[in-house]
Amino acid sequence: MNIVLQEKYKDVTIYDGARIGNNVKIGRGTIIYPNASIGDNSFIGPYCTIGEPTSTYYSSENHDFKSTKIGANSIIRSYSIIYENVIIGNDFQTGHRVTIREESTIGHNCSLGTLCDLQGKLTIGNYVRLHSNVHIGQMSIIEDYVWIYPYVVLTNDPYPPMGKLKGVTIRKYAQVATSSVILPGVEIGKNSLIGASSLIRKDVEPERVIVGVPGKDICSVRDLRDDNNNQIYPWKEYLKDFRGYPWQITKK
Amino acid sequence: MNIVLQEKYKDVTIYDGARIGNNVKIGRGTIIYPNASIGDNSFIGPYCTIGEPTSTYYSSENHDFKSTKIGANSIIRSYSIIYENVIIGNDFQTGHRVTIREESTIGHNCSLGTLCDLQGKLTIGNYVRLHSNVHIGQMSIIEDYVWIYPYVVLTNDPYPPMGKLKGVTIRKYAQVATSSVILPGVEIGKNSLIGASSLIRKDVEPERVIVGVPGKDICSVRDLRDDNNNQIYPWKEYLKDFRGYPWQITKK
Amino acid sequence: MNIVLQEKYKDVTIYDGARIGNNVKIGRGTIIYPNASIGDNSFIGPYCTIGEPTSTYYSSENHDFKSTKIGANSIIRSYSIIYENVIIGNDFQTGHRVTIREESTIGHNCSLGTLCDLQGKLTIGNYVRLHSNVHIGQMSIIEDYVWIYPYVVLTNDPYPPMGKLKGVTIRKYAQVATSSVILPGVEIGKNSLIGASSLIRKDVEPERVIVGVPGKDICSVRDLRDDNNNQIYPWKEYLKDFRGYPWQITKK
Numbered sequence: 001m002n003i004v005l006q007e008k009y010k011d012v013t014i015y016d017g018a019r020i021g022n023n024v025k026i027g028r029g030t031i032i033y034p035n036a037s038i039g040d041n042s043f044i045g046p047y048c049t050i051g052e053p054t055s056t057y058y059s060s061e062n063h064d065f066k067s068t069k070i071g072a073n074s075i076i077r078s079y080s081i082i083y084e085n086v087i088i089g090n091d092f093q094t095g096h097r098v099t100i101r102e103e104s105t106i107g108h109n110c111s112l113g114t115l116c117d118l119q120g121k122l123t124i125g126n127y128v129r130l131h132s133n134v135h136i137g138q139m140s141i142i143e144d145y146v147w148i149y150p151y152v153v154l155t156n157d158p159y160p161p162m163g164k165l166k167g168v169t170i171r172k173y174a175q176v177a178t179s180s181v182i183l184p185g186v187e188i189g190k191n192s193l194i195g196a197s198s199l200i201r202k203d204v205e206p207e208r209v210i211v212g213v214p215g216k217d218i219c220s221v222r223d224l225r226d227d228n229n230n231q232i233y234p235w236k237e238y239l240k241d242f243r244g245y246p247w248q249i250t251k252k
Numbered sequence: 253m254n255i256v257l258q259e260k261y262k263d264v265t266i267y268d269g270a271r272i273g274n275n276v277k278i279g280r281g282t283i284i285y286p287n288a289s290i291g292d293n294s295f296i297g298p299y300c301t302i303g304e305p306t307s308t309y310y311s312s313e314n315h316d317f318k319s320t321k322i323g324a325n326s327i328i329r330s331y332s333i334i335y336e337n338v339i340i341g342n343d344f345q346t347g348h349r350v351t352i353r354e355e356s357t358i359g360h361n362c363s364l365g366t367l368c369d370l371q372g373k374l375t376i377g378n379y380v381r382l383h384s385n386v387h388i389g390q391m392s393i394i395e396d397y398v399w400i401y402p403y404v405v406l407t408n409d410p411y412p413p414m415g416k417l418k419g420v421t422i423r424k425y426a427q428v429a430t431s432s433v434i435l436p437g438v439e440i441g442k443n444s445l446i447g448a449s450s451l452i453r454k455d456v457e458p459e460r461v462i463v464g465v466p467g468k469d470i471c472s473v474r475d476l477r478d479d480n481n482n483q484i485y486p487w488k489e490y491l492k493d494f495r496g497y498p499w500q501i502t503k504k
Numbered sequence: 505m506n507i508v509l510q511e512k513y514k515d516v517t518i519y520d521g522a523r524i525g526n527n528v529k530i531g532r533g534t535i536i537y538p539n540a541s542i543g544d545n546s547f548i549g550p551y552c553t554i555g556e557p558t559s560t561y562y563s564s565e566n567h568d569f570k571s572t573k574i575g576a577n578s579i580i581r582s583y584s585i586i587y588e589n590v591i592i593g594n595d596f597q598t599g600h601r602v603t604i605r606e607e608s609t610i611g612h613n614c615s616l617g618t619l620c621d622l623q624g625k626l627t628i629g630n631y632v633r634l635h636s637n638v639h640i641g642q643m644s645i646i647e648d649y650v651w652i653y654p655y656v657v658l659t660n661d662p663y664p665p666m667g668k669l670k671g672v673t674i675r676k677y678a679q680v681a682t683s684s685v686i687l688p689g690v691e692i693g694k695n696s697l698i699g700a701s702s703l704i705r706k707d708v709e710p711e712r713v714i715v716g717v718p719g720k721d722i723c724s725v726r727d728l729r730d731d732n733n734n735q736i737y738p739w740k741e742y743l744k745d746f747r748g749y750p751w752q753i754t755k756k
Contacts, residue, residue, distance in 0.1 A: 013532060028265060029281060029299075029533060031550060043310055046283060047299060047533075047551060049582060058547055058579055075310055078301060079331060079349075079583065081600055096333055096351055099600055099618055114351055114369055117618055117636050117654075129413070132369050132387060135636060135654045147413045150369075150387045150405050153654050153682045155700065159728075159736045160679045161633070161651045163745050175412045178405045179433050181683050181700045196407065196433045197451040197465050199701040213465050213701050213717050224411075232411045241415050280517060281533060281551075295562055298535060299551060327562055330553060331583065331601075348585055348603055366603055366621055381665070384621050384639060399665045402621075402639045402657050427664045430657045431685050448659065448685045449703040449717050465717050476663075484663045493667050
């Protein structure tokens with residue numbers, strides 16, 4: 001592999017075959033492997049790695065780097081690692097130290113918080129927001145507009161360490177609160193709400209509220225009220241503050 | 253922004269306007285943004301970032317860096333990131349890969365473990381100790397001498413993802429054990445003890461022991477005894493090993 | 505300390521006294537401190553630190569670096585930090601951003617996932633597998649063939665913050681599932697299975713299944729069946745897919 005010296009990207013290691021779009025800024029120390037492409041108008045922070053090779057790299061003389069694509073207008077913050085064979089849509093954002101492994105597809109307008117660890121073989125929709133330090137096991141499917149909060153784990157091995165993996169599926173608009181664990185193969189229904197520190201062993205119907213270890217179905221999301229007795233869920237109908245969603249009017 | 257080359261800080265990126273105190277050591281690859289200042293006799297490890305810009309940086313041509321201050325005699329270990337608009341007192345220490353976001357104030361003699369993730373808009377007192385991988389949500393208040401253990405999360409959004417944030421408050425000397433989650437707006441009383449893996453939904457009175465999901469009040473901290481039947485709490489009265497606290501005689 | 509420039513390790517900081525084996529590849533930006541040795545045929549990724557000094561380094565003019573050894577045929581992925589006074593066997597692998605602190609011994613054929621945080625004073629056997637983001641407190645003992653899953657914490661301070669530490673012991677072949685917490689001094693028996701999100705306060709007998717907060721003993725591992733009604737534990741007897749264990753025939 002040759003390293004291409006580009007005057008405008010000082011102290012960045014860009015391998016031959018990488019494609020950098022127009023008006024892209026790249027911080028010092030970042031490594032961009034062959035066959036990675038960065039969309040126009042993106043920022044890549046310092047000390048990132050784009051197109052990180054998978055494990056076969058360590059046992060073969062001539063590793064064949066698969067295609068990695070970062071959409072336009074993206075912000076990848078420092079120390080993040082995105083493996084080869086990851087396709088990400090436009091307007092993507094990450095915090096720091098994010099890891100995204102191979103064979104993953106992420107839609108547009110997604111945001112991943114600092115320290116998120118995506119283990120690969122994933123399908124993630126559009127407008128998905130993962131807060132800090134979310135762990136997504138292999139074979140998970142996350143639909144549009146889902147939010148997941150810190151230290152949540154989507155697992156995949158029902159009989160560890162046998163490795164007969166079953167991914168978790170999370171349907172549109174669902175919210176999974178802090179430190180919850182979703183067991184292998186479980187489906188979380190549309191518009192449902194999983195309370196903090198819950199352990200979810202069974203499928204969750206749409207619009208249900210589940211809390212506890214193990215999780216208990218306590219009510220419909222439509223039964224929840226805020227401190228002023230206002231209905232708040234399904235949140236798409238009640239969210240007043242702008243979150244960048246297409247059905248809302250931009251305030252700024 | 254200009255980068256100022258300082259002969260003694262080889263392979264360190266120091267922007268024009270940064271202030272480095274006397275007898276400061278800085279590891280290779282570290283980036284110090286404008287308007288950051290490092291107190292005398294401090295160590296900044298390799299690959300740190302001091303004065304990281306907030307999100308407006310990505311949409312404006314001329315970002316106005318706010319002031320960031322690290323107190324004297326501090327040790328910031330490698331790969332840590334401290335945002336702009338963070339003020340930290342003297343004798344500060346971090347482990348590796350710590351992230352501290354904007355609009356935060358941290359007192360003197362504090363210590364943050366490896367992988368701590370402080371989300372900003374925080375007020376932290378003196379002699380506070382966070383162990384590894386503690387997540388502090390925005391708007392939290394942590395008083396003097398509090399200890400928080402690994403994977404604890406202080407949350408802030410009562411109706412996710414509505415974003416009407418309410419911070420957590422933790423009063424003096426309280427201990428929050430491993431993997432506990434504190435829900436938005438909760439106050440943890442002085443000298444209280446939260447057991448491991450607890451979920452705290454309601455305010456906790458001073459000197460109470462709370463355990464479980466959801467947390468139950470099981471006794472006063474004064475009722476706890478160690479293996480030798482000695483009283484151990486409130487710990488300030490019984491702590492024998494030197495922890496660097498001002499009321500103790502230094503053994504070394 | 506002198507930095508030895510080695511033509512083949514461009515942009516790597518190798519201090520005088522470090523020993524690099526034959527056919528070792530080292531990524532850019534990595535720092536190898538004095539008295540560290542890297543076994544033959546190993547890969548050290550970009551931005552790693554091998555032989556990181558302990559805290560006395562910050563208060564003495566002439567720190568005496570203790571010996572650190574990485575076995576042959578190892579792969580240390582990017583941004584990982586291994587402290588001085590750590591001895592690791594052959595065929596070791598890590599994910600990214602792993603931290604291993606001082607006074608630790610790790611056997612051969614071990615694997616540590618991304619973001620694992622090993623706090624030092626540890627004894628880890630052979631063929632141990634830690635998934636992502638496992639936190640191992642000081643004084644823990646982990647025997648051969650144990651697997652531990654994301655966000656598990658092995659604690660060590662029974663009366664925080666007193667610091668009278670008691671380590672956790674995990675016996676051969678035990679499995680500790682996601683987000684479980686093991687309290688100080690607890691021993692987990694051979695071939696046992698700890699369910700996800702459990703809190704383990706008492707010793708666990710061999711071959712038992714424990715789940716819940718606090719953990720309850722629900723059955724023998726021999727009572728568990730998979731979806732096809734096949735026995736699955738003790739897993740050593742039933743594991744069909746090759747995991748690199750010596751009692752299995754390599755499929756590839």
